Amino acid sequence: MRASQKDFESALRQVKLWKKDPGNEVKLKLYALYKQATEGPCNLPKPGMMDLVNKAKWDAWSALGSLPKETARENYVDLVSSLSAASEPPSPAKPAADGEQAGGDLVVTSENHITTITFNRPAKKNAITTQMYRDIMLALQAASKDDSVLTVLTGNGDYYCSGNDLTNFTDIPPGGPEEKARTNAVLLREFVDYFIDFPKPLVAVVNGPAVGISVTILGLFDLVYASDRATFHTPFSPLGLSPEGCSSYTFPKMMGPSKAAEMLIFGRKLTAQEACAQGLVTEVFPDSTLQKEVWTRLRAYTKLPPNAVRTSREVMRSKGRERLHAVNAEECEALRQRWLSEECASAVLRFMSRKAKL
């Protein structure tokens, strides 16, 4: 059935009532269809390379080519109706009380003296949004004070985490790309500082592939248990970026400068076994037994005298902390500059335009 002008207007009103931001990809699709339905094919000049937001919008609209206005209107109505029919999104993450589970892109649970922070965005391979960085910091703050002995990070679905959400870069504030780069650098520095200063043992249960920042911060963890399906990938150079999470210091220290260079400069992806041989991973488990074996082991660790555990960790960690803060500051400044580079803009655009196809 063809959508009438009335259906189209009703869909426009419906979008305004949505409580949750549908995400940049959906917004781009809606934008493109709206423009096509109301103005026809895009004949605006192509925005400049650094104007990420307008460039992404232009790409999405242009990709519709000569799609007739009526079809665009119909596709808009269909898209809105399919999204509105989808189940209501869960509430945002919050630090949980004992045993409580919060929904959202991050799930925090606390049980048997273990606080678990789960990346819960499986449809996006658990890419970390700006809100998730903030929620992880809140969860770590709460976990540092609760009665848990261990804090675990893990992922829901087939991925552990695909790193920073690359669409983070498209939301340019009034201060322009410079302000965006500055606020990202502040956020990143604060985020990594939380891991450097965290007072209890940090454990990663790497259930699948890990990319970018989810790999680099592993150098700040005490234990990294990985599925044999997991891979470890830091594709910074292809993205026009440079290493973060103190990996420019922890990785060479852990695996030697040459192996670290292969990963951090040349983006070589490691298998779980290779990452274990390099000291990044503590132990690799068959995917089918990972959960059972790891959680049994972790529960046993929580029975150890907690003050002895904390003291041992503190004496192991305290000496390097100041250095790590300095490394973090240096890496964030390098990244602030990288985010303003054409190399980075092109890489993000490549990813975005792949996504803007309708």
Ligand SMILES: CCCCC/C=C/C(=O)SCCNC(=O)CCNC(=O)[C@H](O)C(C)(C)COP(=O)(O)OP(=O)(O)OC[C@H]1O[C@@H](n2cnc3c(N)ncnc32)[C@H](O)[C@@H]1OP(=O)(O)O
């Ligand atoms: C402010 C602090 C900054 C901190 C600095 C951090 C730096 C980093 O972390 S750099 C690393 C950034 N991550 C990446 O470059 C990974 C990008 N993603 C991919 O290369 C691929 O998606 C993949 C290899 C992770 C998975 O490929 P595939 O199995 O083919 O699945 P899809 O590509 O179809 O992905 C499914 C779905 O998920 C979305 N998605 C995946 N990763 C990201 C991401 N990092 N950011 C945003 N979105 C991501 C992807 O767009 C697909 O979405 P739909 O098309 O809507 O299904």
